[in-house]
Every structure is written in C-alpha cells, then in structure tokens.
Amino acid sequence: MTPSTIELIASPEDRRIAGLAAAAIGLTLAEAAIPLPIPGIKPGLANIVTLVVLYRYGWRSAAWVAGLRIVAGALALGQFLTPAFVLSLAGGVMSLAVLAAVIHLPPRWFGPVGLSLLAAFTHIGTQLLVVDVWLLPGASILGLLPLFLSAAWLTGIANGLATTHLLKSNPHPEESPS
Secondary structure, three states: OOOOOOOOOOOHHHHHHHHHHHHHHHHHHHHHOOOOOOOOOOOOOHHHHHHHHHHHHOHHHHHHHHHHHHHHHHHHHOOOOOHHHHHHHHHHHHHHHHHHHHOOOOOOOOOHHHHHHHHHHHHHHHHHHHHHHHHOOOOOOHHHHHHHHHHHHHHHHHHHHHHHHHHHHOOOOOOOOO
16 A cells, blocks of 8 residues: 655745734634624624735735634634624625625725725625524614614724725835736
8 A cells, every 4th residue: 555645836826815804813812702782793804904914915816815714713712603603704705796796997086094984884794694694584683783884883883994004105016916
C-alpha cells in the first residue's frame, strides 16, 4: 500500500485572506463577549475589516473574508446551523450582494461611510425579513423596525468612520473597490 500525500501550497493571497479573516473572527468573538442591551443588535465590528478588504483588495477578497468570518465565528461560538447562523449568513450574503452592485457606481457617490450604511441597513433588513418569514411567521415585527434601523444607522456610521480612519492612516496603493 502506497501512502498518499496531498500537498496544499498557500499563495500570498491565501495567507493575506486568512490573516484578515482571523482579524474579523477575533472581532466577532470579542463582540460576542459584550453584553447586549437589546438582543440582535451588535456593533458589527468585523464589518470594518470587510470594508477595508473591499477597498484594498476588491470584492472577491471581501467576500472570502466575510464568509470565513461568518462560518468560523459560528463554529467557535457554537452557533453553526442554528437560527443565529442563518440570520448572520443571510444578512452577510445580501450585504455582499449590495456592495457588489454599488462598487460599480462612481466612488464619489458612496465612500466608506455610505457603503457601511448600505451594508448595515441591508444586513438588518434581511435579518428582519428572515425572522418574519421563517422564525416568527405571522408575528408583527414591523414595530421593531425603527429600533433596528436606528441601530443600523449608528453602527453603520461608526464602522464607516472607523474604516475611513484606517484607510487614511495606513494608505495602500490598491484602494479602489472593484
């Protein structure tokens, strides 16, 4: 019997994505330790990493970082394949879809704060839709919309400003989302 070995060779891009995903996962785990005053409302600090990656390395890399963060974060927190995971995945996928569409518009229309706000509103809107359709069908969650949209507005602005600061304080030659 001949032993079989499979050798995987990581490219520099693989290493970069892994490191950035690890940073995003670390922020997700740190955020999970913060007590939340209202269930379902989180700062979304890992989204800062996703936005920086979007600006520096493009949408494909941002999608990898976000996807790895969602799956690995859920595994680490014991939430994989739970409703919390489904909500996070749905919000993340839809946010990435919106970012994919918007990055083709002129950059003067949407800077980091605008992209962060769009992603935050898309994320929470998608999650509320999933809750309404799947988890609590027939329950009226429309009354919670102002609260969740206000939280998305605050976190979207804060994360967008943090992204802007990081991009300006550590310039990089590939800072155009595409």
